[in-house]
Amino acid sequence: MTNPAQNGHPSKSEEGARSPADEERAKMPAPSAPSRPYADLDTPSVIVDLALLERNVAEMAGLAREAGVALRPHVKTHKTPRIAAMQLDAGAAGLTCAKVGEAEALAGAGFTDLFVCYPIVTRTKARRLSALAARPGLSLSTIVDSPAGVAALSAAFADAPEPLETLVKVDTGLGRVGVAPGAAAVDLARTVAAAPGLRFGGVCAHEGFAYGLPDPEERAAAARAGAATLAATAEELAAAGLPAARVSVGATPGASALAATPGVTEVRPGNYVFYDAMQAGLGVVPLERCALRVLVTVVSHAARDRAIVDAGSKTLTSDQGAHGLASAGGFGAVVGREDVRIERLSEEHGWLRLDPAGSDVGIGETLEVVPVHACPVANLAHELVIVR
Numbered sequence: 001m002t003n004p005a006q007n008g009h010p011s012k013s014e015e016g017a018r019s020p021a022d023e024e025r026a027k028m029p030a031p032s033a034p035s036r037p038y039a040d041l042d043t044p045s046v047i048v049d050l051a052l053l054e055r056n057v058a059e060m061a062g063l064a065r066e067a068g069v070a071l072r073p074h075v076k077t078h079k080t081p082r083i084a085a086m087q088l089d090a091g092a093a094g095l096t097c098a099k100v101g102e103a104e105a106l107a108g109a110g111f112t113d114l115f116v117c118y119p120i121v122t123r124t125k126a127r128r129l130s131a132l133a134a135r136p137g138l139s140l141s142t143i144v145d146s147p148a149g150v151a152a153l154s155a156a157f158a159d160a161p162e163p164l165e166t167l168v169k170v171d172t173g174l175g176r177v178g179v180a181p182g183a184a185a186v187d188l189a190r191t192v193a194a195a196p197g198l199r200f201g202g203v204c205a206h207e208g209f210a211y212g213l214p215d216p217e218e219r220a221a222a223a224r225a226g227a228a229t230l231a232a233t234a235e236e237l238a239a240a241g242l243p244a245a246r247v248s249v250g251a252t253p254g255a256s257a258l259a260a261t262p263g264v265t266e267v268r269p270g271n272y273v274f275y276d277a278m279q280a281g282l283g284v285v286p287l288e289r290c291a292l293r294v295l296v297t298v299v300s301h302a303a304r305d306r307a308i309v310d311a312g313s314k315t316l317t318s319d320q321g322a323h324g325l326a327s328a329g330g331f332g333a334v335v336g337r338e339d340v341r342i343e344r345l346s347e348e349h350g351w352l353r354l355d356p357a358g359s360d361v362g363i364g365e366t367l368e369v370v371p372v373h374a375c376p377v378a379n380l381a382h383e384l385v386i387v388r
């Protein structure tokens with residue numbers, strides 16, 4: 001985010017003694033004021049509505065608190081230390097990263113509890129992790145789903161002063177990474193527990209399959225079933241003498257069902273911080289609740305049913321949905337104009353399909369587009385501009 005005002009953003013750590021890392025983090029400006037006047041924004045700009053962002057952050061923190069589970073938000077959605085700080089200030093216990101690079105950046109910004117939730121299997125990345133873990137005051141954890149992953153981490157951490165907290169990734173239905181629940185997870189946990197330099201920390205799953213279920217009840221039931229499968233594996237582990245301190249689940253759709261499932265100890269939603277047209281398409285939130293938008297200008301209107309805006313795939317990305325959700329309606333939805341969708345993209349052009357019988361747009365008009373998938377849009381953006 002660009003140049004937000006520093007005006008005493010509250011910090012959880014202000015209530016008690018501060019660690020050096022907390023001191024460092026407290027120096028970072030927080031997004032507590034607009035970055036710059038809305039009317040001065042050029043297009044395309046990726047903007048974040050501060051009031052909506054604050055509401056999203058607070059609501060998910062409240063949901064986790066009420067369920068009695070830790071919140072460890074996934075930062076891949078925003079990749080922004082200032083938003084991570086807001087999440088911690090709202091009560092998050094730590095942060096989840098998809099990449100070692102994200103963890104390195106957050107550690108550099110003073111964050112002290114980082115979970116790299118991605119299988120690390122190469123010597124290069126395992127060494128980066130061990131260099132990161134050597135930072136004073138940093139609590140680092142990661143996952144494995146293979147003996148090869150265990151071997152790579154163990155080689156890098158065998159001589160480390162502290163063992164690396166390592167969770168076993170379990171596939172509860174997404175079919176991406178993770179070992180099968182039950183016996184296979186117990187076997188891998190045994191391998192972790194026996195590996196020099198590693199400490200078995202629990203089990204972890206991602207319920208991305210929830211994106212393929214538009215019916216809210218079906219989605220909640222599937223999320224609950226996935227989390228229950230993971231919790232049952234944790235019970236098998238306890239019976240085998242390998243108690244799982246962390247039973248970690250997480251996805252934005254189905255978040256409340258996941259958090260409320262008995263046996264779950266932490267949730268890792270990511271997208272909720274902004275939401276997007278995919279979540280609106282699933283009925284998770286209305287479109288108006290989406291905090292990240294792309295401000296665009298209508299640059300051409302050469303036919304009655306067609307207008308062109310100045311954001312294409314290099315801004316909105318070509319992402320049309322994830323994990324079975326084939327399309328959430330083109331490439332973005334125009335706020336306040338339910339009749340208008342972004343139908344097609346080239347690199348710097350977005351096609352608006354207009355209903356000739358419906359409302360029109362004018363050349364030079366500014367529109368707010370909620371992208372289908374906010375995470376890659378934030379990833380591509382040079383800056384996120386805070387607006388109110």
Ligand SMILES: Cc1ncc(COP(=O)(O)O)c(C=O)c1O
Pocket residue numbers: 074117205206250251252253268269270271272
């Ligand atoms: C491993 C893992 N955990 C948590 C999440 C967060 O999911 P969502 O963005 O649906 O909240 C993701 C998303 O990609 C993920 O891959």
